[in-house]
């Protein structure tokens with residue numbers, strides 16, 4: 037029997053509730069966005085008592101089907117002022133599902149927040165505990181302390197000093213199968229929402245949980261088998277991602293002339309090879325690290341890795357393309373060891389790596405530190421550990437805030453959120469997504485890089501306008517559905533190229549729930565998620581004029597293709613489902 | 615002269631120094647043959663940063679990037 041868990045972070049009361057009929061067929065992002073739309077006033081202050089933090093496993097999470105263990109975290113974003121769903125790996129989601137919890141909803145906030153408290157959830161109930169020793173510590177140390185107290189089998193969701201200090205760029209970190217807090221619901225500052233409620237960590241203890249119920253086990257097994265075949269027979273999911281991680285993209289995006297370099301001035305970085313996936317794997321192999329591993333049990337793609345230093349000691353994992361780009365080519369830092377340390381610092385402080393890379397680039401544009409200086413960047417981030425350090429506070433607030441503080445005009449954000457690793461002038465499909473997704477600039481929300489550059493799921497010219505509105509719109513719908521099912525988004529590479537893959541997903545959902553679910557209904561699910569999100573944003577005061585990339589993308593041609601951003605705001609409206 | 619780089623699993627086919635003598639009238643297909651790359655292993659070819667088919671003719675000085683199927687994000 038699935039239940040909702042509501043926790044009042046002011047009174048400390050908690051309640052397990054039956055799932056209302058209207059939520060039964062929702063999960064993951066569909067559920068977090070529906071609850072936020074319904075229960076959070078759009079004009080609420082993101083760090084105030086009316087905002088809520090909603091945590092939901094996907095519809096298939098907890099079942100044995102491959103790559104289904106992702107988690108959605110939702111709330112009103114302090115970074116964008118709009119609705120947010122931030123998605124992460126880690127073991128938390130499956131453990132929540134094992135306890136039969138469809139969503140945890142953190143409500144209200146204490147009058148006075150003093151230090152971090154812990155919520156411990158097990159089959160016997162919920163405890164809210166003071167944890168004075170946790171405050172000010174990084175997530176790696178926090179995780180170690182929590183595993184010592186609660187045992188190795190728990191899953192952790194935690195914030196670091198940035199979230200505790202209510203920084204706008206703060207993330208929520210999740211522990212991976214090896215207990216490292218290296219998986220992040222990074223985007224949109226949701227760590228600050230958790231911090232505002234005085235919660236430093238949620239500990240989930242799956243012991244004795246009933247596990248998930250599958251209505252038609254035979255049909256499910258059958259479809260799950262086909263699902264593995266689909267993932268195993270596509271070259272990207274079976275070979276490319278496990279061999280080189282997501283950083284395999286550095287070279288191809290660079291060759292395509294769309295790798296944003298030096299705060300989005302150029303489309304190519306002359307040192308791209310030094311920070312490529314190929315180079316990363318070579319270093320990891322030489323030093324005895326781990327080339328491929330999964331962020332949760334049941335991942336058969338395994339794009340993660342363990343990056344180690346020269347002595348073979350672990351530095352970081354989940355060392356992703358976006359992270360390497362943001363902190364690397366975008367700041368012209370070309371030393372992978374420095375980038376690994378910056379990634380580690382972001383995870384430990386609880387900060388979004390994409391936001392931090394852009395913020396460092398803005399700080400470099402302001403002359404605060406030299407371009408390409410990895411050590412200076414490391415020292416800058418370390419200042420965020422000190423809650424009294426005002427420069428640290430500015431950096432921890434992200435690129436838009438830092439740009440204002442430093443008087444920098446060149447700030448690549450949409451709706452206050454930093455752009456990811458593809459220049460929108462030369463990957464126009466993903467540019468449409470940056471401009472129009474309710475999330476603020478976000479590549480995962482509609483990854484048209486597939487059709488523009490990678491030629492997966494179609495072929496659309498990245499340099500011209502034609503076809504790019506439509507592809508972004510369709511991908512935004514599909515992604516909203518995938519995020520609701522609990523699948524890792526990378527399954528999309530195989531799904532887009534495999535006839536009948538959507539039918540397999542429909543069969544999985546039908547067998548799990550015992551109700552016939554069609555492909556059309558999956559599409560409908562995605563559309564409804566977007567409607568909830570867009571309507572929330574309208575109520576929060578967003579208009580079409582917010583669907584705009586910063587001016588310099590329209591004025592400055594991007595070498596080598598010398599393209600500019602040339603969609604009008606009215607044209608872009610066609611990419612939205614409303 | 616052509617500037618030629620092969621990436622990921624095809625990395626070993628990159629010519630020495632990333633350069634190759636230009637021969638008039640060659641296409642991407644000819645280049646792949648010259649490098650001993652099986653066409654079936656190639657998913658994306660960029661010529662001067664523009665996605666190109668196997669029939670695309672090459673000009674002296676072109677920059678060519680050859681990739682297997684890859685993805686990430």
Ligand code: SF4
Nearest residue numbers: 330331335337339524
């Ligand atoms: S492919 Fe990567 S992100 Fe996706 S589930 Fe596996 S390890 Fe996590």
